[in-house]
Amino acid sequence: MVRALLRGVMIAKYSKEETLDSILRHNQFINRELASLAYEEVHKEWGPVLDLDAYQRKVDFYTKEWNLPTKPVSDYYNFKYLKEVLDELDMLRSWDPRLDFKE
Numbered sequence: 001m002v003r004a005l006l007r008g009v010m011i012a013k014y015s016k017e018e019t020l021d022s023i024l025r026h027n028q029f030i031n032r033e034l035a036s037l038a039y040e041e042v043h044k045e046w047g048p049v050l051d052l053d054a055y056q057r058k059v060d061f062y063t064k065e066w067n068l069p070t071k072p073v074s075d076y077y078n079f080k081y082l083k084e085v086l087d088e089l090d091m092l093r094s095w096d097p098r099l100d101f102k103e
Contacts, residue, residue: 002085010089013043050079052098074101 012019016039023035030038055073063070079099086092 002081003088006085006089006091010091016043050082050094050096050099052096077101 016036020032020035020039023030023039024032027035052073055077059071059073059076062068078101080101083092083095083099
């Protein structure tokens, strides 16, 4: 699943017109000009967000929102497969060692 998702990201990254066609087929509330502007803005930062602090904020938000016990990111996420696939697809630009949780 991780591999397929990241391959889809790569196809979208390098196939702008096909990506815009797909967006327009599945969203009747946007025109090609707006889709193109959004594509260009997102295109600046293609790739997964690998910021441990961002994941911790997400965990903190949802544990508070759902009244769950406070737990570290490692209780909710395992980045092992993401790292393997990014490396396999030559998409791994950098890696924060804090994301290497002990299993």
